[in-house]
Amino acid sequence: MGGRAWGVLLVLCGAIFLEGIDVAMLNVALPSIRAELGLSTATLSGVVSAYVLGYGGFMLLGGRAADLYGRRRMFLLWLVVFLVFSGLGGFATEGWMLLLARFVTGVAAAFMTPAGLSIITTSFEEGPKRNKALLFYAGTAAGGFSLGLVIGGLLARIDWRWVFFTPVILSALILLAALWLIKEPAGRDRVPRRLDLAGAVTVTTAMLLIAYAVVRLEHPGQGWGWTIASFAGGVAALAAFVAIERRSPAPLVRLGILKSGRLVRANAAALLFAGSFFGFQFLVTLYLQELRGWSTLETSLALLVVGIDAVLAPTLTPRLVAKFGNTRVIFGGLVLATLAYALFTPLGLDWTYAAMFPSMIILGLGFALAYGPLTIVATDGIAEVEQGLAGGLLYTAFQFGAALGLSAVTAVNVAVLGAGGSPEAALGGFRAALAVPVTLAAVAAVIIAAGWRSGPATRERDRVARA
Structure with missing residues (x-):
């Protein structure tokens, strides 16, 4: 790749690094935020949930907007919005300010991420160059989350407001570089700019309602009425969206794209994989901090080794993909993730870090093998005019998977723990909840294995279906 191509890739990697570090830093700073602002548990949880609602609710619309109105334009515009509101969060003095x-x-x-991914997939030709770029991109994303845990712990000890101000500085630097390096990919003018307004309203409503229902699953004590109503409303809105898209002359989402078996399997596996990873990370954080009494920084450093995927994804994974293909590498990564979670299930009250280390290092390797190749498969063979949509579908799967994983492990943990308040009861809740990430990762591996024999003939059928 030439100098400008590397420059574009580094700018986009900076943006996905920014998104990962932003989420991770906030997660570890929540106790400090609660202590200063006096937030209730519900409001503190809402600070995390508000981001999930915005991200999950608008991701599909964001992905398609990049195709319709220009990937560079959408990327730059929403990077500015990200910068402004991250800074406003740092000045918050009330809970509602943080929520907003x-x-x-x-x-x-939700608009910036699929735009950035589609710039990569339309700037690099399909094949080894694109695969290399995507694996480098995936490694950066994982590195952002892993480093964010540590950086967030350090910043929270100084002042939690720096957790919001730091992304402002990074955003400004990325924006300046993007204005200079990123050009609108050729051929964008061929895409009709007509917006399917009815489709946009119904799919965004559906995603918001479903995301809200998933978030509420983490709080079974609040009752099931609103949760069931939100799910029902989301499904109804989704059904209306499908009906609208079937009749629309310029649909927001061309439903034929979902006829691709490779794309559907990749997104389903991504959803389950994200659920297993974020559910596991959440349980480990609670186990180390609430049951073992580790500090935020100690917990962050314990999880840092998982970030080895930031090194392996752009170095080891491309070689394995070239030799064995994406499907086999993804399958291997998911099997390793399942093993990592299973090795953690015998956790005890006196476990040393040496006992935890095998799970951490194996999970880092599994993540390096699965995450990047899943991104490749989910965008491989998709027409250039739908690359934003493909990115939106993939990141919607990741986001909803993360929310589902967190909700599932929380529900199981609470159900098993019951009214027991002893360390032994808490340990039993953690052990039971660890069955969730094990199961999710194993099911994801089975889904990928179902496409094991997907050779050139199957791929050609998928291309015909997409056309």
């Missing part, structure tokens, strides 16, 4: 800032930041990420 995180919701809009999530919406900005």
